[in-house]
Amino acid sequence: MTEPVLALxxxxxxxxxxxxxxxxxxxVAPGEAIGIVGPNGAGKSTLFSMxxxxxxxxxxxISMLGRDISSLPAQDRTRIGIGRTFQIPRPFEGMSVFENLLVFATSGAGLHGHAAYTRAAExxxxxGLGDVLNAQAGSLGLLARKRLELARGLxxxxxxxxxxxxxxxxxxPEVADLVELIRGVQQEGLAIVWIEHVVHALTQTVRRLACLAGGRLIADGDPFEVLDDPVVREVYLGTTLTTEEDTA
Amino acid sequence: MQILDALAQGILLGGLYTLFAVGLSIMFGVMRIVNLAHGDFAILAAFLAILLVGETSFPVWLVVAITVPAFAAIGYFLQRTLFQQSLNSGPLSTLLVTFGMSIVIQNALLEAFSANPQRLDVGQLATASFPVGPIAIPYIGVLGLMLAILCIVAIELFLRRTATGRMTRAVSDDPDTARLTGANSRHIYGLATGIAFGAVAIAGLLLAARSSVEPTAGSMRLIFAFEAVVIGGLGSLWGTLVGGLSLGVVQTLVAHFDPSSSILAGHLLFLLVLAFRPQGLIPARSL
Known part of the structure; x- marks a missing residue:
């Protein structure tokens, strides 16, 4: 059995x-994509922060590829391969899109000089930010900020x-583009843990879905079975979870 | 013609103000620290150099070459110890700590050097000038302005062209996110303070070379530097240059008509900018 890429x-x-x-x-197994749903305040973002x-x-x-990383500070975790995006995009606003990526390519991926430039540009x-690489990150709209957030993670x-x-x-249409992008990334062997309220975006991407409520995973498995689970429906009280619905 | 002369002297004086303000601008821009002991550190550097010149037979250029890097190192060390400690306990405590340092430095200098004004002997350079048409331009003034511009260009190149510089801007923009990228924000803060202290040492030496300084001269220097930073726009180094130059020009132009109102005119300019253009003449989002 291979070591899980991430084990809590x-x-x-x-x-x-x-x-x-x-x-x-x-x-999380290597290359696996997992979606996490759950009501607001269930602790999803805190889980990521941990x-x-x-x-x-x-x-x-918490261990990564068999190595206990519980006491490792955040910057070291980025270096050994944990990338994250924030729910509210937090670009370095005074810097250009390219410079934002360069910072992550330099210190996150440990690249230098030309290699870092290439990675940032790529x-x-x-x-899809090729046209605005030199724009100030602070001037970007929401979609571009979300893309930048993803790019910084990558x-x-x-x-x-x-x-x-x-x-x-x-x-x-923007969600469709994004799903396409994330699927492409996953096919390259990257493991993905994705918190999302836009459930249909998840179901198009992941083969495994977990529902977090009250600090526990109350369901974990095939996305459609999880969404049909009466307990899961219960915690989303008042909102019906269907694969077409956008509850965000 | 005399107006032209006043204008030229004002621009050169502005160069000195800018040199003082650059360090303040950096420390505020990167760490949001308002260093109330900024002027006193400049005076401390000046007295250190005066002491070195007096005690050793080192030539002035060697004394400068020792003092400036030594101050950069002191800056790094202070940031990693005292300033970082106070940053961790909130913005107010950095004000208190630097205010305390200001008092300590002033009194230590008074104790060690007495209240007598002293100057750094740089020979002919202090008084020599060259004629441009009808006006005489002092070499030391030109040196100050050139050093100010050189400092800003060097720091801008560092911030924009090097990986560490970009990381500095990232840390100044959002320290939490920058930490996630692997930035060692404490080291970066140390570097920024080191640069600021190097710049303030240059400013202090230049001040002591062009006129005499006394241990308590730092407070007035801090006020001028602070005004230059605010007039130019917080967090923008080129803005700081514009702020320093405007302050110098306004002071000398007014002094041309009424010498006693010169300092007041500078403060009024500061007040006007605060009232009508609080973002400064050249506002910047971040470094």
């Missing part, structure tokens, strides 16, 4: 009375990419 064991985290993770286990090393879980261990082209040459609601707020 018994992760617990609470903010005062609010439980965002309770004895949570999750393993994997990326920005927040420490109260207990539990990832920019790849996500520029650091990750083994596993954490996507936090990259499709939220986009129009249907």
């Amino acid at each position: 064991r018994g992760i617990s985290k609470r903010f005062g009375e609010v439980v965002v993770a309770e004895d949570l286990d999750l393993t 994997i990326a090393g920005e927040q420490k879980p109260d207990s539990g261990a 990832t920019g082209e790849r996500v 520029a650091s040459d990750p083994t596993v990419l954490l996507l936090d609601e990259v499709a939220g707020g986009l129009t249907e």
